[in-house]
Amino acid sequence: MTANATLSPSRRRRPVSWGNPLTYGLALAVAAVSIVPVLYVIIGGFRTTPQIVANPAGLPDPWVFDNYARVLTQSGFWTQAFNSAVIALGTTLGVVLLGVCAAFVLARYTFRGREVLYTFFTLGLLFPAGAAILPLYLMLRDMNLINSYFAVMLPQIAFALPLTIVILRPFLSAIPRELEDAAAIDGTGRLGFLWRIMLPLSRPALVTVGILAFVASWNAFLLPLLVLGDASLHTLPLGVQNFSSQYTSDTAGILAFTSLAMLPALLFFTFAEKQIVGGLQGAVKG
């Protein structure tokens, strides 16, 4: 994060002052619209279903913890959270590893066909992932990958690669040529240069693409829905959907399950927000 700050000179520290009341009024309104439905769900989890039926928009009276306890002990929540974590981490690792290797070549090597290869990858940005889902399912079935983590991870890695390369390439290109020459004079080959100099210097960009891949994978629904029929492999989004259609009358339970499912994403994002906005700066520069 500190490296990022030095790379974007326009983000110098400025004196922070109190805004005027209008600014705060508008900001509060924006925050309320964003957060009130979420709070409704989280607080609703502390009520009982009869309470909710009697007064849909009320506060818990009394507060009950049973719904959350029930979801955490009985519903497969932990299995699903574990599956989501394995798949999201595997996807992130794959995306960053394959993406940085390809982007490194596209950024630092001059060779015939380089721009063709780059265009070839960027074409993927135009491919709607959803459109390929049916043949993808058939292909994974033929590869005997259905009902495995790989059935979700491999396509997710593939579909995240174009954006990853588009974000990483300019970042890797911007690292001064002189560093590479200096490394060569010191006896470091290009691969050593990638490993020892490029990777540490491009950490902000790597973290950004990693976060984007992780969040996309953590939230994914359609692909897991089709390829993970086995309930023991279900991820959290599938769990939320199943729970809500299985226990339709247990409104309080659904609210609790939904709250618990959003918690990891919220916590994760709280820590990563600065990084995401910072990392996108390079990608959307005007």
Place this chain on the structure above:
Amino acid sequence: MTATNPTTLDPAGGASAPPAGLRPVRRPSKDRAAETRRKWYEIIGLTTPAIVVYVTFVLVPMGFALYYSLFRWRGVGPPTEYIGFDNYVMAFQDPIFLDALRNNAIIVFGSLLLQGPVALGVALLLNRHFRGRTLFRLLAFVPYVLAEVTVGIMWKLILTPNGSLDALLQSIGLGGLVQAWLADLDIVIWTLLFVLTWKYVGFAIILLLAGLSNVPQELNEAAAIDGASWWQIQRHVTLPLLGPTIRIWMFLSMIGSLQVFDVIWVTSVPAVRSLGASATMATYMVDNGFFARLWGYGNAVAVILFVISFVAALLFQRFLLRRDIQGATTGRAN
């Protein structure tokens, strides 16, 4: 990984080391050949994994979709019953598919028209320097971080008949507005457009804030010294500089809206969806191709979805994005 690499070293050593800032001196031709070979090994070694995964799981499935779409096929054994373009004809004759197309159009244009101005306003607001700004930004991004499924279930519970929204409306004397938000065939698509807007406007805000942080403060300060008001600065200095960011967001929003699936799938009642009131191309494709096992037909819908997205993307790029992409591909800001 050992760093020593004789082929990249000048054999004459430091004496003939190139002046700083210049490329290393030319090497004897034998070394050059070895160097070139080595370079190609590295290029191939480093790019092959990415190319293989990308081709296998992105490009090949699209090719298969095109092939399968020409058959009547239930997905068992290899497809044999070749029917040419009948699946495509069938799709365009199905009123539910045409409804799905209409719904996608509503979502594409509705998202652009609702999210754009809102996001711009919020981004300009949250770009001002005031205490607590970071917290407000965080809160504004919350809907975007939540999984589509979570958002869908959440709003389904809020919008349920006699649910909290209805109760809220009644308590503030607007009981007359109460609707069957997700079950009324005429209303459901607009309800879903609202939910999608709530969910995705944060993405537009994130992109615009990233774009805004690239606008040099000096420009705004100079305009302020010249006596320009805050509004004048935003209108004449900031907005024009945000052009590329806005166009990239429009592009991503359009492609996303064309393939929207998750929120619609978990929010809308299957019966309502199967009547076309809330179907999109993607839900129609999964309903028919996967769950009804009409694999040939489903793949034809996939190809239509792909072609529409692709043509829209090309047109957009041709007319609006060209300058931005040129900047991006050369790796320079334009």
